[in-house]
Amino acid sequence: MTTYDDRLAAFSGRVLVERRPAPDPVNVPMIRQWVEAMGDANPRYLGEQPVAPASMMQAWTMRGYAPTDASAGAFEELVALLEEGGYTSVVATDSELDFHREVVPGDHLSVEEVVESISAEKRTGLGAGRFVSTLKTYRDSADEVVATQRWRTLRFRPAEPAPEAVLRPRPAINLDNEFWFTAAREERLVVQRCADCKALRHPPGPCCPDCTSFAWDTVEASGRGTLYSYVVAHHPRHPAFDYPLLIAVVELDEGTRLITNLTGATADELTVGMALEVEWLRADADLTLPVFRPVRPREH
Numbered sequence: 677m678t679t680y681d682d683r684l685a686a687f688s689g690r691v692l693v694e695r696r697p698a699p700d701p702v703n704v705p706m707i708r709q710w711v712e713a714m715g716d717a718n719p720r721y722l723g724e725q726p727v728a729p730a731s732m733m734q735a736w737t738m739r740g741y742a743p744t745d746a747s748a749g750a751f752e753e754l755v756a757l758l759e760e761g762g763y764t765s766v767v768a769t770d771s772e773l774d775f776h777r778e779v780v781p782g783d784h785l786s787v788e789e790v791v792e793s794i795s796a797e798k799r800t801g802l803g804a805g806r807f808v809s810t811l812k813t814y815r816d817s818a819d820e821v822v823a824t825q826r827w828r829t830l831r832f833r834p835a836e837p838a839p840e841a842v843l844r845p846r847p848a849i850n851l852d853n854e855f856w857f858t859a860a861r862e863e864r865l866v867v868q869r870c871a872d873c874k875a876l877r878h879p880p881g882p883c884c885p886d887c888t889s890f891a892w893d894t895v896e897a898s899g900r901g902t903l904y905s906y907v908v909a910h911h912p913r914h915p916a917f918d919y920p921l922l923i924a925v926v927e928l929d930e931g932t933r934l935i936t937n938l939t940g941a942t943a944d945e946l947t948v949g950m951a952l953e954v955e956w957l958r959a960d961a962d963l964t965l966p967v968f969r970p971v972r973p974r975e976h
């Protein structure tokens with residue numbers, strides 16, 4: 677039986693890209709554009725006997741932007757086999773060039789690429805993949821080797837991005853309600869109180885709805901209350917919450933009500949009027965909120 681690894685291994689030594697002539701012979705105008713673009717002022721390149729920069733080797737034999745041969749060769753076959761294994765992404769990892777002689781105007785180069793090896797699957801920071809090592813051989817028109825290039829790419833299965841921590845939606849904090857969230861961060865449940873008529877109110881606001889006074893202070897709540905009403909939310913889902921999500925109106929023993937989440941119970945365990953007590957939810961570094969759970973039986 678031929679395994680996937682056998683099929684990949686069968687590529688070792690195969691010609692990946694048939695010998696392909698450079699579209700143009702080595703020439704001074706291309707050398708000039710290259711050294712200008714690279715900012716390389718070495719006088720040898722454009723002197724009386726010009727020499728092509730060694731780093732131009734690949735440039736002479738590159739295919740143009742428009743594909744000139746539609747041959748579905750070994751290269752396409754290998755790419756398809758790698759994709760079959762899930763290795764759909766590619767990144768070049770390294771290239772080693774060996775120069776046998778200098779290249780000069782008039783040389784007509786060609787390149788052939790042969791597979792050297794395909795590694796076993798490796799774990800990499802990009803994902804699991806295989807290193808494909810090939811050797812490109814550059815020859816002149818007399819078949820003399822002018823350079824070789826070992827070329828390694830990693831064909832990999834893109835790693836799933838790590839799920840980002842999704843934070844609870846931020847409460848809309850303003851000057852009127854900031855005290856309440858500050859107290860919550862200290863795990864204190866407070867209720868706003870009118871400084872004149874002493875009426876308690878929640879949610880926080882600037883003005884007493886009973887006597888219209890703007891003077892206020894707070895009292896610390898006991899953290900005990902009863903279930904006034906609730907809903908069980910299934911949709912729409914926000915990634916910061918667990919579902920089904922129990923959303924309740926809790927009537928505090930002090931008399932005000934607040935909207936909160938319930939914990940420590942499932943929906944079918946809830947009864948309107950049941951006794952609840954506060955528990956602190958440290959949602960994230962910046963947000964601590966009161967949630968309520970059924971009062972636990974007293975320990976004796």
Ligand SMILES: [Zn+2]
Pocket residue numbers: 870871872873874875884885886887888889
């Ligand atoms: Zn008042």
